[in-house]
Amino acid sequence: MKDTNMQNPKISAKGVQVYYGDNQAIKDVNVEIADKTVTAFIGPSGCGKSTFLRCLNRMNDTIDICRVTGEILIDGEDIYDAKVDPVQLRAKVGMVFQKPNPFPKSIYDNVAYGPKIHGLARNKAELDEIVEKSLRKAALWNEAKDRLDKPGTGLSGGQQQRLCIARAIATAPEILLMDEPCSALDPIATAQVEELIDELRQSYSVVIVTHSMQQAARVSQKTAFFHLGSLVEYDDTDKIFTNPQDPRTESYISGRIG
Amino acid sequence: MLMLPLYVPLLVTATLACLGYLLAKQRAIALSGGDIRSLAALPHQYGLNTLLAITVPSLAVLLGGALAGGGSMLGWIVIGVATLCLIGSLAQISHDYRARTHAESWIKLLLIGASVIAILTTVGIVFSMLFETRNFFTQYSWQDFFFSAEWSPNFRGDSALGILPLLWGTLYISFIALVFAVPTGMFAAIYLSEYASPRMRSIAKPAIEILAGIPTIVYGLFALITVGPFLRDYFASPMGFGDSASSVMTAGLVMGIMLIPFVSSLSDDIINAVPQAMRDGSLGLGATKSETIRQVVLPAALPGVVGAILLAASRAIGETMIVVLGAGAAARLSLNPFEAMTTVTVKIVSQLTGDTDFASPETLVAFALGLTLFVITLGLNVLALTIVRKYREQYE
Amino acid sequence: MTHKSLLTTDARTKRRNASEARFKAYGLGAIVVAMLALAVLLTSVIGTGASAFKQTYATVSIPLPEAKLDKSGVRDLDVMKKVTTIGYASILQAGMVAAVEGAGLQTDMKAKDIGKMLSKEASATVRNYVLANPEVVGTEVTFDLLINGRIDGYFKGRVTMESAALDSNTSPEELKLAQQLADAGIVQTKFNWAFLTAPDASDQRPEAAGLGVAILGSLYMMIVVLVLALPIGVAASIYLEEFAPKNRWTDVIEVNISNLAAVPSIVYGILGLAIFINFMELNQSSPLVGGLVLTLMTLPTIIISTRASLKSIPPSIRDAALGVGASKMQSVFHHVLPLAAPGILTGTIIGLAQALGETAPLLLIGMVAFVREYPAAYTPDAGLFGEASTALPVQVFNWTQRADPGFVERASGAIITLLIFLLIMNAIAIFLRRKFERRW
16 A cells, blocks of 8 residues: 555554454554545445444444454544543544434533533533534534424424534544444535535544545545455545546546445 | 013124125126126125124114113114114125125224224223212312311211312322433433443343333232342431331332333433434534533423323323332321322322221212323323323424 | 543542442342343242141041941942031041050040041041942041141241130140141151142132133133134234334224233223123123133233234245246235244243232122132033133132131232242243254
């Protein structure tokens, strides 16, 4: 793999292997992800891109049979170190899921949930401020400000997903992981979320898994192509889509595998 | 005319039915003249049709007659019906008689009849109690029954039969049982579904299910010989709460044990119905498992949990053997949980197994108690089932 | 934003983790409580009941003098029957005294008290034997005779020398002599088959009480329940699952069935009393009425589980049958029903197990009566399953109401028997489920 030659990577993975029981899902992945960048993981279904994403905030811990080896450093610290508390890690590495999954609570409580459990606000005024800021950042404030006490499940699909993004932002993370955030949305909602992702780049390191190559091309600066559990190619997005080095990448881009 | 014992018409009907089967089959074969393809149905289907055409009406008459109080003619009527049906059914057989379709209609009628039994049971329950309850209220004023705080039946008549002390005992014991069973059952369900290792689950889950399979008389005996004396010797007597082995606490605790598996299996279903995405969302924000359960899963499952608690309450209120053996027989309005009290079900048993005259208010009161119990539990069940069903639909 | 290292856990996270650990401990505590309750319950019942399966007998040679037992001298049964158990008691007393002397034992006890070491049931045993075999009169026969409940309790550890001193029904001397007789091999503790076969016994002789009538009664009731509840339940399920149109009427039936499943069992007892006994005038205490009541009670369980197994058969099976020109009825009876059979059977067995352990409704229809005659399955007078009987769980209740402490052991022993039956039934159900389980 070509050296990406990165100064101070936000995330750096070395020799990562993931096993589900006896099956190896991820084979020796090495990758460095930059801060304030959108990095896209692409690849055919079952290639391991989502699995790898879930390693970055240790969501795989919740699956009994899953085992991770290798090293994943965030700001130079190994997140699989025994001293790391996954709860603290996940406050720093937020996640947005494939299907919008707002809690059956009000919009306000959805966003306030993270700050409350992590104790980020000292009083109600601060909490209000965090909620408003997060909703604004998620481009939902104007639509939601008059119905903050209404249940989050009453929003449209696209609004729900932006609510989930606001919810993730509210814990003041440094990294945002997005697992196919638009796959359950219609084209208009997708466009809104993509626009939002581009803005989020100002403040966060965003990693997005997508099955849509167009989406990867539209929103990301860096793209990693996964195939059968291996990282095949990782480079600037333009380069991957215009001049891929690996024949497998080329076949995927041109629609021959996948 | 001679009254026939029940089995005579049954035997005659069965014989006629078998005869009808053979005759109809033979007749169909004879009609076909050797080529059964010329018939509208297979020969044995003709037989089956005749068999059903005899048994279904006869059985219907027999059952209907028996439920309507019998009568000396019933046996003969049934035999008559069976014979008529045999002749009628045989006469219908022809080349283009669709025997299979007709046989299937008879079967369908049987199936419908079977499902109507469920309705009949409910009607039977309601009417059997309504009827005798009305008799009771002609002899005893309903205001005294529902609002009097005194229960002291008297063999020579002139009894005080107020339901309030019984209801109090019932509710007090059920309350203690729920206070014990609901947290235990729910925590057990939560632990088993969210924390336990597969190995632990494979031991603890069947063990809890065993508790559910144990008959209530076993719990009753347990209350009587173990829990009651234990509570008396180590809690009630030393602390000066009295020295009765049967007490509200004894019955409540043992009933609580009985309810643990009930609550835990209902909670398990309900907790598992909350989508995994909801859990992931919370864990992904850095919530701990317990924060996720308390602040996301349980609020989402709340209606289901409420339904489960109501169902458990209905069980506790209707439970009989544990309170008969563990709670005592004294009707009392007291707050001391170590005192013997009694419940609606205990009194139903004691009033109906006593030696009093059946028509006396002391016996008939059992039906009024039964009806009250039925109405309370029915209300709880309907409410609980509606809530649980609504809850299920929400996540389907 | 300040950079916090992930490698150090901040105070708040520590607090949160502590609360997480507490929560987890509560969960574990709940499991422990449940398992402990099960363990205590089982050990308490088995601990008090296991000894019911053992019984103390005296092996004594009893002379059967013609002068006392047969005044006619020609083995005329009518004359012999005039000798009551009281007459036999004196013969047994003589036999016991002889046995004590024969073993070379010294005692201060009176002959009358030595005779009382035998159960009151023993004279009935000998009398029945003599009446059945009149030719033995005039000879000496060796019997295994029941020892009274207190001495039996002594050998099982229930009665001690101290408690005997306070008890008017026994005395330390009696227990001492019993111990010497046991050392001499005359008194022995053996497996108690009679507990499973003998009928109930009266209040003063717990040592003779058995479960024979109760087991027979329970068996009859299970036959009634199986014969009625299985076909009716399956028929109702087939209609509701396969044929019923979705309308108000079937909705009513559905809601009704799920409610019936939650109606307190005692209400079914009231139904049985009012409908089957008072209105239809079937025999009180009979297994037929008991079986009918339990059938109505079990039906909802069987219907619910049968519908679940019918539902689990994929529609493609039905479509395949319909596709080759079978009628709806044929597709159900030829294809769906056989495939659902294991599930239906499993549900039925579990329903039967529930019915077997049910007590409350049976109390109300009079099955709590004292019955010493084995009920016949059919008699012209009482009809099918019409003779008075008890049932296993009711027998337990019955024994808990007796004064003699020996009955506590009997009640617990009856529970062990009941639990063994339930265990067998559930094991069969689990076996069937494992063997025929099919995933579509």
